[in-house]
Amino acid sequence: MNWDETKPMVSIKDVYKSFGTLEVLKGVSLDVMKGEVICIIGPSGSGKSTLIRCINGLNDIQSGSILVEGQEVNDPELNKLELRKKVGMVFQQYNLFPHKTALENVMMAPIRVLKHDKEIAQKAAIKLLRKVGLEDKVNAYPGEMSGGQQQRVAIARSLAMNPDVILFDEVTAALDPETVNEVLLTIKKLAEDGMTCILVTHEMGFAREVADHIYFTDGGLIVEHGNPKKFFENAKDPRTKEFLSQIL
Amino acid sequence: MKHHPYKTDLPVMLPFKPVETESFGSTIKLWYVVPILALILGTSAIAQSGSDIRLGALQTLMRWMPLLLQGFIFNVLISVMAMAIGTGLGAALGIGQLSLNRFVRSSSWLLTQFFRNAPWLVLLFFAMFLLPFEVNVFGIIIPLPDWVKATIGLALPVMANVSEIIRGAVLSLPSGQWEAAESLAYSRRQTLWLIILPQCLKRMLPPWMNLYAILTMATVLASIVGVSEVMTLTGEALAAEGGRPDLLAPFYAFVLLIFFVYCYPIARLTVRLERKFSVIN
Numbered sequence A: 001m002n003w004d005e006t007k008p009m010v011s012i013k014d015v016y017k018s019f020g021t022l023e024v025l026k027g028v029s030l031d032v033m034k035g036e037v038i039c040i041i042g043p044s045g046s047g048k049s050t051l052i053r054c055i056n057g058l059n060d061i062q063s064g065s066i067l068v069e070g071q072e073v074n075d076p077e078l079n080k081l082e083l084r085k086k087v088g089m090v091f092q093q094y095n096l097f098p099h100k101t102a103l104e105n106v107m108m109a110p111i112r113v114l115k116h117d118k119e120i121a122q123k124a125a126i127k128l129l130r131k132v133g134l135e136d137k138v139n140a141y142p143g144e145m146s147g148g149q150q151q152r153v154a155i156a157r158s159l160a161m162n163p164d165v166i167l168f169d170e171v172t173a174a175l176d177p178e179t180v181n182e183v184l185l186t187i188k189k190l191a192e193d194g195m196t197c198i199l200v201t202h203e204m205g206f207a208r209e210v211a212d213h214i215y216f217t218d219g220g221l222i223v224e225h226g227n228p229k230k231f232f233e234n235a236k237d238p239r240t241k242e243f244l245s246q247i248l
Numbered sequence B: 001m002k003h004h005p006y007k008t009d010l011p012v013m014l015p016f017k018p019v020e021t022e023s024f025g026s027t028i029k030l031w032y033v034v035p036i037l038a039l040i041l042g043t044s045a046i047a048q049s050g051s052d053i054r055l056g057a058l059q060t061l062m063r064w065m066p067l068l069l070q071g072f073i074f075n076v077l078i079s080v081m082a083m084a085i086g087t088g089l090g091a092a093l094g095i096g097q098l099s100l101n102r103f104v105r106s107s108s109w110l111l112t113q114f115f116r117n118a119p120w121l122v123l124l125f126f127a128m129f130l131l132p133f134e135v136n137v138f139g140i141i142i143p144l145p146d147w148v149k150a151t152i153g154l155a156l157p158v159m160a161n162v163s164e165i166i167r168g169a170v171l172s173l174p175s176g177q178w179e180a181a182e183s184l185a186y187s188r189r190q191t192l193w194l195i196i197l198p199q200c201l202k203r204m205l206p207p208w209m210n211l212y213a214i215l216t217m218a219t220v221l222a223s224i225v226g227v228s229e230v231m232t233l234t235g236e237a238l239a240a241e242g243g244r245p246d247l248l249a250p251f252y253a254f255v256l257l258i259f260f261v262y263c264y265p266i267a268r269l270t271v272r273l274e275r276k277f278s279v280i281n
């Protein structure tokens, strides 16, 4: 990765997105620098998932610009596969491949997509599973693991592609309260290692502790953003204040 | 904790809703075999009590049994071949229905719908009368006897149903599987062959077996176009016995019994697999 670090790694400018007649994003802009962790919070239906799914081209946009390492995502000629090698994603429902073991889930894409040597990919996958604390689950199938374990495999699977930025969409929202922390801790370690992370989350404590920057969305707009301290202690917008008062 | 099923822009998710194929096997119980047996024995016994010089109905049936069973083996052969051909073509058509290419997708869809909504017997007649009695493949003359034509005729609706089973199974997978695969930069083809279809195999097995049982029972339609399968032979045997009315019930009951003995285990297995897979998924 040879990205000019003075420019944002992900630069979203004035993005509009609608599903049919439903306008979901109404002019969203935000920048993410390399190594930054940003959290997007906001009420349900405000377009958080839609926004981050636009970054790796799972959703297309009507207008505006999304640059990932200088490459325009809103371009009909875009090579989505190249984009997605750089942008990892972790989902709320884990979405592991149920017919493959944890190890296979992690090493399959490097082998099939990046054409890595099988043995090298396997070694790397085992290392990643160890990193997320699951070396003993290497041969387990997703159906045999807890939600938290599955989600950590999903994180390892995403890391195996060696992405430059990872998108997390409410990755703890489907988990039992006891297992939320093990996943948050894994993400925190990633962030400390310098991984660029864009998270949609309802975990305010986590956002406050880990985020470099917090964005608050409502009705398809970013109504407020700032560093965690400023955001949580000095929210200006009444919508933010109301949201925070309900959730904290 | 909400579980918000994402709707998506992925084209494969757009066109249609999944189809549920329900199993007919779940309603069959083993003791159904008893009345059929009783029918054979009972009708033979009644027939016997009234006859003096002629051979009893049961003995007559015994005499014809080897021939009838041979005829049934022919039914099985036709069903297996029609299933093989239909599955091969149907797989291609089913995957065609998932194509990103609009033309491929809609023509696969059209073919599927056309043959799925056609009466099997009409398709059979169509095959019988439209196919030539031989084909010339690169100078080699391959004869097409009636039973081969019948097999092709029956393979057509099988093809359409297999196509629909595949499409239904693919669309019944959560869209998250597609999204996860796409996020990992798998190509569409890789996604389909490495991630989606392997998961669908299990889901497709019960409806596919169900279809096979239905096909097996439909092979008797071939008697209408003169293929010497079990029904045709039964008719011929009855004619050879001089059209004795007392033989009708035992003979046809015997045919029912063979089909039952063949199809029922398939139906049971289908139900068992369905149950097993519904636990896993």
Ligand SMILES: Nc1ncnc2c1ncn2[C@@H]1O[C@H](COP(=O)(O)OP(=O)(O)OP(=O)(O)O)[C@@H](O)[C@H]1O
Binding pocket: A019, A022, A024, A042, A043, A044, A045, A046, A047, A048, A049, A050, A051, B004, B006, B007, B008, B009
């Ligand atoms: N594929 C789609 N087709 C139509 N409408 C959609 C689609 N995806 C999302 N929407 C709608 O867009 C709006 C924003 O959805 P989105 O999932 O981005 O919200 P969100 O902020 O992530 O909410 P949540 O906190 O519930 O996850 C919602 O009204 C949703 O119903």
Ligand SMILES: [Mg+2]
Binding pocket: A048, A049, A050, A169, A170
């Ligand atoms: Mg969401």
